Amino acid sequence: MRVVVVGAGITKFGEHWGKSFRELIVEAAVKAIQSSGLRGEQIEAIYGGCMASGRLIGQEHIGALIADQLGLNPIPSTRCEAACASGGVALRTACLAIKSGMHSIVAVGGVEKMTELSTQAVSFALGGAGDQEIELFHGATFPSLYALLARAHMHEFGTTEEQMASVAVKNHANALLNPNAQFHKEITIEDVMNSAYVAEPIKLLDCSPITDGAAALILASEDKAKELGLKGVEILASEQASDTLALSSRESLTELKATRIAAQKAYEKAGIRPSDIDFAEVHDCFTIAEILAIEDLGFFKKGEGGLASEKGKTSLKGKIPINPSGGLKAKGHPVGATGVAQAVEAYYQLMRLAEQRQIKNARIGLTHNVGGSGATAVVTIYKRFKG
Amino acid sequence: MPVPLNWRRFPERYLLRGSYCETCKQAFFPSRAICPNCRRKGKLISIEMPRTGRIISYTRVHVPPEGFKNEAPYYLAIIELENGAKVLSQIVDSNPEKIKIGARVKKVFRRIAEPDEYGTITYGYKFKVIE
Amino acid sequence: MQAGIIGYGVYIPRLRIKVSEIERVWEKSAGGLGVTEKAVAASDEDACTLAVQAARIACEDFSIDPKRINAIYVGSESHPYAVNPTASIVAEALGTSHKYFAVDMEFACKAGTAGLQVCYALKKAKMIDVGLAIGSDTAQSKPNDPLEFTAASGAAAFFIGDSKREVIAEIEYTCSYTSDMPDFWRRPKAEFPEHTGRFTGEAYFKHVINAAKLLLEETGYKASDFDYAVFHQPNGKFPIKAAKILGIAPEKVKQGLLCPLIGNTYSASTLIGLASVLDVAKPNEKVLVVSYGSGAGSDAFVLNVTENIEHRRARKAVFEIIKEKEYIDYALYVRHRRKIKSL
CATH class of the missing domain: 3.40.47.10 (Thiolase/Chalcone synthase)
Known part of the structure; x- marks a missing residue:
């Protein structure tokens, strides 16, 4: 049974001082239902990605909250949590629900409200994605874990800080064309290089921001989509892999193994190769993460991601456009929403709804969502649904 | 830091106590309840890790989490111990020029997070570069 | 053999401040104290961490298995806790057994030698195999007090036993x-x-x-x-x-x-x-x-x-140990010793 994305919705990403957690997810979900042309009562189940609501707003039990706020009681509504990969895992779980034959129309949501607390408290909440007892205890922070990956990559392949900066510059340029992006600000390599160190070699402008936002999708089984005459995007594969929570327990510091394995399996399932992908939304929580991703996803050889970025091969008009939405870096990174927001962008691109950032002739897209420093990775491949 | 949680980990944090699987001959830090390679066929015993190793990656943290303000900026590294097990730790008492990938390091005993005036003090391992 | 010292270890923190730097800040002379610089513990060090370092060096240099230790006395006027022993933390960090006498000592600057006396007495009474006496301090001094010129940080650990092959x-x-x-x-x-x-x-x-x-x-x-x-x-x-x-x-x-x-x-x-x-x-x-x-x-x-x-000597003599140092100015000194009140 094939799975089709038949609707998508997203809020503006950024600092929503006037909007609460529940308002954000309702806004995205209503947009998604509207775009699908379905009515709310046709939805049979909800899967919601959310990473840290307990720490960020003191609220757990998000599944029931979403169903309640959407007026969709009493359908089953389940929260999925895998740190920053929560959204990707929710999407994949929803696919399983349809593939199993249990449901034929489901909603997928992703949401995070991050601006209620101080930056330090938010950092502590995000720290939950790493190994608290073994690594965070010793003073590790998320930027520092990625900094350790960056340093190892620089050491082994000669990747430079300027090459990492080029990722931020490109993603900020893409975000200029995305009305929902948090940042609409062009930046230069010098801006990145002159920004303050957070954890060497990672600087402030290498980091994704703290963001409020939500995104939602409506999925239908192929049969249901045909029956109701729904258009959309087919999910060719959605694969997930796990690795150690502790960065120090990893086999290698120059790749995210979970990404590589999830990607291999996804390509196999979809029956395609990396070169068949026309664009990808990858998990660039830090610029080094995008460099690792484009290597681990097979778009570039291991060690060549930095140079490829610097040479513009990943820009909107490059060999393979990466993060046309602006990515986590410039579109924003409301952690639990990110995986779903990536899928929304894939939907827009393949449905030719991406306006100024539209990639010409995009036929097959990929999204890549990572939890923590790579303990969870979800890779999903999409193709326009012919009906 | 919840006291029972920290107390349970004293052997790991004070002595670098971890596991060694007699089946696959691999050392793990910190201790594991089951060998990830051999699972139920594995035979894990508790051992103290070697107190020396080499830096395999490092960073200098400028924006610290709560409890590390007075220490920042501080060095953090992933260290491969002499038995192959790896550990993430702060690097202290070392000339910044000597903190490099490949540098030899030795375990020292330090305070970890800054204590407030009332709670317990967390102690544990850090490493220093040895010439 | 008569009970005696079977091993020892000294730990001096790496940081140093020159007396002349303290004189510069307060614009006054230290007078004839005969001290040129003092050792300063880093902000993540305390009397307990210093004690552990000193005892660890002693165990390594004199091949003393911590499991043999049946008594630990830590003398200090800067124990990190007012209530909760330093001695038990030191023992845990050395990996001793749990069969040991332990108490923290305080008698200003002689609490370390008092521990030595107690270990000696226990050894003479044949109540222990090996005793460990430690003197460790991160000495406190008020800014601009004459004590500030000299109050320093360091630790020494002495093992007491009576084995013929071990007593030095x-x-x-x-x-x-x-x-x-x-x-x-x-x-x-x-x-x-x-x-x-x-x-x-x-x-x-x-x-x-x-x-x-x-x-x-x-x-x-x-x-x-x-x-x-x-x-x-x-x-x-x-x-x-x-x-x-x-x-x-x-x-x-x-x-x-x-x-x-x-x-x-x-x-x-x-x-x-x-x-x-x-x-x-x-x-x-x-x-x-x-x-x-x-x-x-x-x-x-x-x-x-x-x-x-x-044939039983410390791997590094005290006069060698103190050569590993890094000078700090008064500003870093007050940061490390937490004398800035708004922190």
Whole structure:
């Protein structure tokens, strides 16, 4: 049974001082239902990605909250949590629900409200994605874990800080064309290089921001989509892999193994190769993460991601456009929403709804969502649904 | 830091106590309840890790989490111990020029997070570069 | 064999501040203290971490299995907790068994040597295999107080046993001279100690000299019988003066006089001096040790160096250890010692 994305919705990403957690997810979900042309009562189940609501707003039990706020009681509504990969895992779980034959129309949501607390408290909440007892205890922070990956990559392949900066510059340029992006600000390599160190070699402008936002999708089984005459995007594969929570327990510091394995399996399932992908939304929580991703996803050889970025091969008009939405870096990174927001962008691109950032002739897209420093990775491949 | 949680980990944090699987001959830090390679066929015993190793990656943290303000900026590294097990730790008492990938390091005993005036003090391992 | 020292370890924190830097900040002279710089513990160090480092070095250099330790006494005037023992943390960090006597000692600067006496007594009573006595301090001093020129950080750990193959210096005799003479104190809620200026000098000499005299009287030794003398060293001058009063040549004090280069390490001070003497001592040499703790009392010892010293030495001598250092200015000093109140 094939799975089709038949609707998508997203809020503006950024600092929503006037909007609460529940308002954000309702806004995205209503947009998604509207775009699908379905009515709310046709939805049979909800899967919601959310990473840290307990720490960020003191609220757990998000599944029931979403169903309640959407007026969709009493359908089953389940929260999925895998740190920053929560959204990707929710999407994949929803696919399983349809593939199993249990449901034929489901909603997928992703949401995070991050601006209620101080930056330090938010950092502590995000720290939950790493190994608290073994690594965070010793003073590790998320930027520092990625900094350790960056340093190892620089050491082994000669990747430079300027090459990492080029990722931020490109993603900020893409975000200029995305009305929902948090940042609409062009930046230069010098801006990145002159920004303050957070954890060497990672600087402030290498980091994704703290963001409020939500995104939602409506999925239908192929049969249901045909029956109701729904258009959309087919999910060719959605694969997930796990690795150690502790960065120090990893086999290698120059790749995210979970990404590589999830990607291999996804390509196999979809029956395609990396070169068949026309664009990808990858998990660039830090610029080094995008460099690792484009290597681990097979778009570039291991060690060549930095140079490829610097040479513009990943820009909107490059060999393979990466993060046309602006990515986590410039579109924003409301952690639990990110995986779903990536899928929304894939939907827009393949449905030719991406306006100024539209990639010409995009036929097959990929999204890549990572939890923590790579303990969870979800890779999903999409193709326009012919009906 | 919840006291029972920290107390349970004293052997790991004070002595670098971890596991060694007699089946696959691999050392793990910190201790594991089951060998990830051999699972139920594995035979894990508790051992103290070697107190020396080499830096395999490092960073200098400028924006610290709560409890590390007075220490920042501080060095953090992933260290491969002499038995192959790896550990993430702060690097202290070392000339910044000597903190490099490949540098030899030795375990020292330090305070970890800054204590407030009332709670317990967390102690544990850090490493220093040895010439 | 008579009970005695079977191993020792010294840990001096890496950071140093020059007395001239403190003089610069307060625009006043340290006077004739005979101290040029002092050791400063980093902000993530305390008397407990220093104690562990010193004891670990002793275990490694003298091949002492921590499982043999049946008694741990940690002397300090800067125990990290008011209630909750340093000794049990040190034991856990060394990986001892759980069958050991333990208590934290406090008697100003002589709490370390008091631990040595207790271990010696337990060993003589055959109640333990190996005892561990540690003096460790991150000495506190009020900014702009004369104490600030000297109050330093350091630790020394001494293992006591009686194995023929292990004892490097027998403890032949020990005694104490004690009286109620409050020359230096700190009330429970006070951050820094108070002192009585020149009266502390009076108290120092009264107790050090009387303890030494008591020892000579009871053992029948003459001052000239000793090859080395180690005294508590609140500054560079007092130990020399004490030696002169007792008729001991100043050269015999030099090897055990570290205060000029690291400051007054309080509970560790006398023990670090003794460690430095053992770094160079030869078999059959005799060492006089007299500590001093404000409040006030002195512990005196006669030590006889054995043949074992030829093959049981610290890997690094104290005078070598103190060469590993990094100078900081007064601003970094107050940051590391947490004297900035708004933090």
